[in-house]
Amino acid sequence: MAAVVVDRLAEETPGPATPARRRRGSLPVWRWAILVIVGAYFVIPLYAALRFTGFHSFPAVFTQEGFAPALELSVKLAAVTTVLTIVLMLPTSIYVHLRLPRVRRLLEGITILPIVIPPVVLIVGVLEVSPGFLKSTPYLLALEYVVLAMPFAYRAFDAGLRALELHTLVEAAQSLGAGWRQTLWRVLLPNLRTALLSAIVLTVALVLGEFTMASLALYQTFPVWIVAFDQTSGPISVAASLLALFVTWVFLMAITMIAGRSRRSGGTEVSLFSVSRRTTGGS
Amino acid sequence: MFLGLGLPAIAVAIGAFQNSSGGGFTLSNVKAATHGIYLQGFETSLEVAVVTAIVPGIVGFLVAYAIFTAKRGNLLRRVVITASGVFANFGGVPLAFLFIATLGSTGLVTGWLTAIGLNPYEHGFDLYTFSGIVIVYMYFQIPLMVLIMLPALEGLRPAWREAAQNLGASSWQFWRYIGGPVLFPSFLGCVMLLFGSALAAYATAEALTSGSIALTPIQIGSFLNGNVLAGQQNIGKALGLGLVVIIAIAMIIYTLAQRRASRWLR
Numbered sequence: 034m035a036a037v038v039v040d041r042l043a044e045e046t047p048g049p050a051t052p053a054r055r056r057r058g059s060l061p062v063w064r065w066a067i068l069v070i071v072g073a074y075f076v077i078p079l080y081a082a083l084r085f086t087g088f089h090s091f092p093a094v095f096t097q098e099g100f101a102p103a104l105e106l107s108v109k110l111a112a113v114t115t116v117l118t119i120v121l122m123l124p125t126s127i128y129v130h131l132r133l134p135r136v137r138r139l140l141e142g143i144t145i146l147p148i149v150i151p152p153v154v155l156i157v158g159v160l161e162v163s164p165g166f167l168k169s170t171p172y173l174l175a176l177e178y179v180v181l182a183m184p185f186a187y188r189a190f191d192a193g194l195r196a197l198e199l200h201t202l203v204e205a206a207q208s209l210g211a212g213w214r215q216t217l218w219r220v221l222l223p224n225l226r227t228a229l230l231s232a233i234v235l236t237v238a239l240v241l242g243e244f245t246m247a248s249l250a251l252y253q254t255f256p257v258w259i260v261a262f263d264q265t266s267g268p269i270s271v272a273a274s275l276l277a278l279f280v281t282w283v284f285l286m287a288i289t290m291i292a293g294r295s296r297r298s299g300g301t302e303v304s305l306f307s308v309s310r311r312t313t314g315g316s
Numbered sequence: 317m318f319l320g321l322g323l324p325a326i327a328v329a330i331g332a333f334q335n336s337s338g339g340g341f342t343l344s345n346v347k348a349a350t351h352g353i354y355l356q357g358f359e360t361s362l363e364v365a366v367v368t369a370i371v372p373g374i375v376g377f378l379v380a381y382a383i384f385t386a387k388r389g390n391l392l393r394r395v396v397i398t399a400s401g402v403f404a405n406f407g408g409v410p411l412a413f414l415f416i417a418t419l420g421s422t423g424l425v426t427g428w429l430t431a432i433g434l435n436p437y438e439h440g441f442d443l444y445t446f447s448g449i450v451i452v453y454m455y456f457q458i459p460l461m462v463l464i465m466l467p468a469l470e471g472l473r474p475a476w477r478e479a480a481q482n483l484g485a486s487s488w489q490f491w492r493y494i495g496g497p498v499l500f501p502s503f504l505g506c507v508m509l510l511f512g513s514a515l516a517a518y519a520t521a522e523a524l525t526s527g528s529i530a531l532t533p534i535q536i537g538s539f540l541n542g543n544v545l546a547g548q549q550n551i552g553k554a555l556g557l558g559l560v561v562i563i564a565i566a567m568i569i570y571t572l573a574q575r576r577a578s579r580w581l582r
Contacts, residue, residue, distance in 0.1 A: 064382035068392075071379055071458065075403065078414035078455070081424035085417045142571050145509065152518065157536065157556055235401060242405040244519040260409040260523070271417075274410030278402060285398040 082275060086268040094273045103258035106171060110254065111240040114178040118186045118236050119229070121179065126190040127221060130199055137191075144187040147180050152245040155180075160250065171252055178240050185235035193228025197221075234285050241281060357532040358558060361515055364446065364531065368453040369511035375454070376461025376510075377503060383462075384469045397466070400459035407456055408519035415452050415524070419443050444525050452524060453517060457510050464509060468502035505573035508566045515563060532559055 094100065129136050159177060202224065206216040222229070244256040253261065259273050383393045418425050420443055429435060441447050472495060480490045518533040525534070536555050 064385070067375075067378045067382055068396075071375060074458075075399070075455070077425060078418040081417040082414045084424065138574070141574070142567070145567065145570065152516065157553060238401055238405045242407070244408040248519075256408060256410075271410065271413050274413070278406060278410070282398060282402045285401050286394065290394070 082271055086272045091272050099258055103253050103255045107241055107255035110175050111237045113175040114240050115233055115236045117179045118182045122186045130194045144184040147184055156246045156249045174252055182236040182239050186232040189228045189232040193225045197224055238281050357535050361532045364449055365511050365514040367450050368457050368514040369507050372454045372457035372461050373507040373510055376458045377465055380462045380465040400462045403459040404456055409523040411520050412523035464506045501573040505570045508570040511566050512563045
């Protein structure tokens with residue numbers, strides 16, 4: 034038994050310097066099998082839809098009636114939601130990490146709620162309690178989106194903050210005479226750039242894709258428009274949603290590429306949700 | 317936070333116990349919501365949620381583990397993570413359409429399967445019923461699982477695996493005594509989250525079945541759209557309260573699981 038393990042270890046460690054790296058680099062067969070099967074499950078429906086619509090439907094999307102206003106509303110909502118979410122969540126997460134570590138678990142629990150409380154239920158209550166002046170503007174929807182985006186934003190910030198030596202950074206900044214605003218703006222924010230980016234991306238993806246609340250609150254956002262439009266022209270509406278999917282994905286890819294490049298010199302990688310600890314320094 | 321989430325939830329809870337004419341206290345809405353077609357709605361919703369939490373939970377875990385062990389900064393890893401971010405937010409009519417084009421009665425895969433003599437519609441499959449909903453829900457549940465499971469996997473230190481191997485543990489022993497126990501609470505927590513997300517899904521089910529199958533969120537939606545008899549509006553709120561109660565139970569399990577998991581994930 035032991036001999037077998039030693040043999041295997043010997044095979045896996047060509048040089049003394051990089052034992053772990055080689056293990057990670059090679060994907061054994063079962064992993065490829067899973068990725069291929071799951072990949073097929075995701076790609077085949079996309080292909081089927083693409084075959085149905087045909088490429089000629091894509092240019093027609095942009096000239097359809099209602100395209101511009103719906104897109105404008107969605108983009109506006111995405112912008113307002115993103116700004117509000119960051120202004121609310123970034124200082125909160127920093128403060129909690131710095132001063133109230135005990136509250137972290139509680140906050141994590143609370144931020145899970147919007148993922149699971151059915152939007153259908155939420156919108157019933159929202160329409161009930163919201164004052165009339167808010168109900169007539171789309172910003173009511175933006176406020177609800179802030180709540181929906183909170184779990185994603187919080188988790189991104191949380192992951193980013195955990196990878197930092199937060200106390201050291203803040204203390205160093207303050208002993209060099211920086212005020213709070215300066216510390217936040219010139220020290221913490223540049224360090225949290227990746228976390229910030231992923232929070233933005235997830236928020237934007239969420240707002241651009243949300244359908245339930247917008248349709249039940251009777252706003253014609255982009256996803257609602259696609260559906261309303263579906264009644265009149267099937268292929269073009271499908272083309273529009275495929276296009277939206279693809280553009281969002283390219284956007285996300287671009288952001289992780291940029292973020293990945295800028296962090297290469299550092300010891301940590303921050304992806305959308307996961308953060309790897311520095312391997313040096315114990316736990 | 318309170319304005320956006322707490323107040324509406326309280327309004328729903330109060331509304332569930334009010335009669336529609338004036339606002340007096342009544343239990344009739346709750347009673348109506350737990351009988352007949354609405355009870356059936358809860359049952360079907362629960363069945364769908366359980367199946368679409370466990371199966372995508374396992375598949376999503378395997379995918380997350382597969383890309384977790386891939387090299388950092390690897391292209392495949394980036395593609396999977398970003399695609400998960402996009403697909404986890406995908407749903408509604410576009411998603412329903414994707415599957416109608418794939419597994420509908422004239423869909424692409426249906427055609428392939430018929431060609432090899434396995435027409436799924438002759439073997440009890442129907443996209444617009446339970447089996448179809450399960451397959452379609454997995455399209456956003458698996459990516460969600462990948463996204464929420466990845467941070468938990470970070471807790472599995474490579475050092476532990478190396479230590480186990482040095483002590484002569486086999487791969488099976490490693491998972492049985494180290495990896496399994498460390499990850500199980502996180503896994504359970506994530507599955508609970510998937511359960512809640514499946515229970516809450518509205519747009520996709522609505523688009524796919526257009527009401528042909530009794531699911532609680534769709535029933536609530538129909539109350540909102542005004543397809544109800546006068547005097548019954550508050551049954552919708554009672555149904556909403558029912559969903560919130562079920563999810564609250566799931567969340568308590570989630571919190572307990574997380575508390576156990578956090579022993580290893582600092």
